[in-house]
Amino acid sequence: MEENNANLKSWIEVKPDSDFPIQNLPFGVFSHNGQTAVGVAIGDKVVHLGEAYEAGLISDVTKSNVFNEKSLNAFLSLGKTEWRNTRKKVSELLREDNAQLRDNAELREKCILAQSDVTMQMPVEVGNFVDFYSSIEHATNIGSMFRPNNPLMPNWKHLPVGYNGRPSSVVVSGTPVVRPKGQTKADDAELPTFGPSKLLDIELEMGFITGLGKPLSESISTAEALDYVFGMVLLNDWSARDIQKWEYVPLGPFLGKSFATSISPWVVTMDALEPFRVAGPKQEPAVLPHLQCEGDGNYDIHLEAHIQTEKMDASLCMTKTNFKAMYWNVPQQLAHIASNGTNIEAGDVYGSGTVSGTTPDSLGSMLELCWRGTRPLKLPSGEERKFLLDGDEVTLKGWCQGDGYRVGFGECCGKILPAK
Ligand SMILES: O=C(O)/C=C/C(=O)CC(=O)CC(=O)O
Numbered sequence: 001m002e003e004n005n006a007n008l009k010s011w012i013e014v015k016p017d018s019d020f021p022i023q024n025l026p027f028g029v030f031s032h033n034g035q036t037a038v039g040v041a042i043g044d045k046v047v048h049l050g051e052a053y054e055a056g057l058i059s060d061v062t063k064s065n066v067f068n069e070k071s072l073n074a075f076l077s078l079g080k081t082e083w084r085n086t087r088k089k090v091s092e093l094l095r096e097d098n099a100q101l102r103d104n105a106e107l108r109e110k111c112i113l114a115q116s117d118v119t120m121q122m123p124v125e126v127g128n129f130v131d132f133y134s135s136i137e138h139a140t141n142i143g144s145m146f147r148p149n150n151p152l153m154p155n156w157k158h159l160p161v162g163y164n165g166r167p168s169s170v171v172v173s174g175t176p177v178v179r180p181k182g183q184t185k186a187d188d189a190e191l192p193t194f195g196p197s198k199l200l201d202i203e204l205e206m207g208f209i210t211g212l213g214k215p216l217s218e219s220i221s222t223a224e225a226l227d228y229v230f231g232m233v234l235l236n237d238w239s240a241r242d243i244q245k246w247e248y249v250p251l252g253p254f255l256g257k258s259f260a261t262s263i264s265p266w267v268v269t270m271d272a273l274e275p276f277r278v279a280g281p282k283q284e285p286a287v288l289p290h291l292q293c294e295g296d297g298n299y300d301i302h303l304e305a306h307i308q309t310e311k312m313d314a315s316l317c318m319t320k321t322n323f324k325a326m327y328w329n330v331p332q333q334l335a336h337i338a339s340n341g342t343n344i345e346a347g348d349v350y351g352s353g354t355v356s357g358t359t360p361d362s363l364g365s366m367l368e369l370c371w372r373g374t375r376p377l378k379l380p381s382g383e384e385r386k387f388l389l390d391g392d393e394v395t396l397k398g399w400c401q402g403d404g405y406r407v408g409f410g411e412c413c414g415k416i417l418p419a420k
């Protein structure tokens, strides 16, 4: 794909450490002067696709203007050929030798905005939200805390375990997270009590977003899965561990996770991630035929979570991990969901599950990083944290490292506000 060529340069200045060089071109939804539209990020600018379409700059790639919309859903419904052609067209428009927009001040004024002048919105209207549990390190760590006798359940290596989450509380980065209230029961207490969660945590995840999939009763094979996946975002599955611990048997996560899930606003396309595909870990025992996957199923994505309390002047990196070690990959996750004939829709969000590495500084939740509160995090402000306190802000970052450029995801942040 010419759009991924490391040598491409844009006439828009892009700093070397920018997440959004011309090789990326992620899609998002922004508002500006009371108007909401679909845009593409480049450097610290946004290309207003609604205006670009009206000006005839990209109008030959889709049948109608699906870009003056409040979400990416209409665009996602068009399918992979249109997604790919749109990114290709935008890439061509932004190349240093293309004068069409570069030398037209009036058009540039309409079509190119500063990211600092726009407000990012939820990229999609979420119809379905699923969260997987696909890191073997995370599942083993959490399992050993919640179920010391059998950390990894017998099904875990045979199917990508997941649960249906709550689409309406998936929020865009920057949305404050109000501390949830709920039922909890201390180990030595006889009865539960109701009140603000005391063990509020993060989960560092990636999420993939689908386009229009197949109708009810059809399935999707691992080989065709990526035809239905538009792109990926950073995802923080905020988790109230005390609520979760008391409620989860026998039906799994419920109110301990449904109060908020944050995603980053820019959706990095699977096409932009293509150069960063790598082999995943060997799956042993072999998985059933409908979950077998040819070729490199994983992506080399560096991930970090940063914390900043109200007493800190700058944020501190709590953990560094990588998406490439995930046991179950995106095609397997999608093939699994669709294997019973459920429908896949444009704008669905599928969380990868917490991404934990093998070392103590590469774990994807505070529950693991601080090992149930036994290894508190020491902060430069002299404070300690085992879980999040009111006023704490968490920022997830992620990027793929290319040769002299990075394909990044921007940030996914949220600040904890006191319970109401
Ligand atoms: O093992 C459990 O009972 C619970 C696990 C989680 O909290 C993890 C979850 O949300 C899935 C994941 O992020 O990997």
Ligand SMILES: [Ca+2]
Pocket (backbone or CB within 6 Å): 131, 132, 203, 205, 237, 351, 353, 354
């Ligand atoms: Ca999760």
Ligand SMILES: [Mg+2]
Pocket (backbone or CB within 6 Å): 165, 236, 237, 238, 239, 257, 258, 259, 260, 261
């Ligand atoms: Mg959640």
